[in-house]
Amino acid sequence: MRKLFSSKSRKENNTPAVRSEQQQSRESISLTVKGKRILYASLMVVAVVCATIALRIIISEVQEDAEARQEYQVLRERFPEVSRPVIVEDEPVEEIAPAEEVEEEEEEYERIRELRDMSLDELSSNNRDFVGWINALQTIDYPVVRGRDNIRYLNTTFHGGINSAGTIFMDYRHLEGFDEHVSILYGHNGRDGSMFAGLINYLNPNFLRNNPIINVTTRDGRTLSYRVFDARLTDAWDSAYTIGISDTSRAASEFTNAPANTSHFLLLSTCTRSNDYDERVLVFAALT
Numbered sequence: 001m002r003k004l005f006s007s008k009s010r011k012e013n014n015t016p017a018v019r020s021e022q023q024q025s026r027e028s029i030s031l032t033v034k035g036k037r038i039l040y041a042s043l044m045v046v047a048v049v050c051a052t053i054a055l056r057i058i059i060s061e062v063q064e065d066a067e068a069r070q071e072y073q074v075l076r077e078r079f080p081e082v083s084r085p086v087i088v089e090d091e092p093v094e095e096i097a098p099a100e101e102v103e104e105e106e107e108e109y110e111r112i113r114e115l116r117d118m119s120l121d122e123l124s125s126n127n128r129d130f131v132g133w134i135n136a137l138q139t140i141d142y143p144v145v146r147g148r149d150n151i152r153y154l155n156t157t158f159h160g161g162i163n164s165a166g167t168i169f170m171d172y173r174h175l176e177g178f179d180e181h182v183s184i185l186y187g188h189n190g191r192d193g194s195m196f197a198g199l200i201n202y203l204n205p206n207f208l209r210n211n212p213i214i215n216v217t218t219r220d221g222r223t224l225s226y227r228v229f230d231a232r233l234t235d236a237w238d239s240a241y242t243i244g245i246s247d248t249s250r251a252a253s254e255f256t257n258a259p260a261n262t263s264h265f266l267l268l269s270t271c272t273r274s275n276d277y278d279e280r281v282l283v284f285a286a287l288t
Helices: 002-013 016-078 099-126 197-203 205-210 248-254
Strands: 130-136 140-145 168-170 182-186 213-218 223-235 265-271 279-287
Touching (some): 099 130, 213 265
Parallel strands (some): 140 168
């Protein structure tokens, strides 16, 4: 009886219906495995494509930064009398030294003035929007322009190249340039630490105290020296941006720690590269 039952069971298990179910089961498993393989392969393709795009973006940004650095470095080397100005007083040298030394010093100052004026003329011929050159810290050393709006120089270099580094630019509404009661300059917080990236250091009071001087050489050959007296983390809607545009009388009351009897101010503005697109660093300086 056991053999008959066993034989019968095997025969039943071998029926076409059972074989069909087993085959369907194997095919289902096979399809599931194939589906997973296709899914994994698709995910790998997507990952490779995304990585390739990201790598290209990084390479493009690195190349762009390098191109901007090169352009501005060439300008610094071409115009050293403007980039790293020697403070030349307009008054004659006091004759406290031997006459020959006084004469040599005056001749040297005159030579520097001539070279500086020639450099300023050439910079102006290269870009008619040129209004001066700013020098601060060891990293801020750039020509300054003023365009027809506050958009053009966000992504345009001094020589007109399209580049996200842009150019340091003055608010286009300052028609009198650095002679305005309040002048505002804008610059990017460069990915590579260029442009106005160094301004964020002024949020540290000790750094501010130790690095207070900002020099500006104007288009007409004057060297203006400003002293930083305050810096703050703020946003693009800070009321300070309107001072000097619509109401200069508020400067004395709204600029914290401003030196007494100061009539001209310089504001430097940059972003923070944070997730908050509107976040800004504002640095306040007074003409000395």
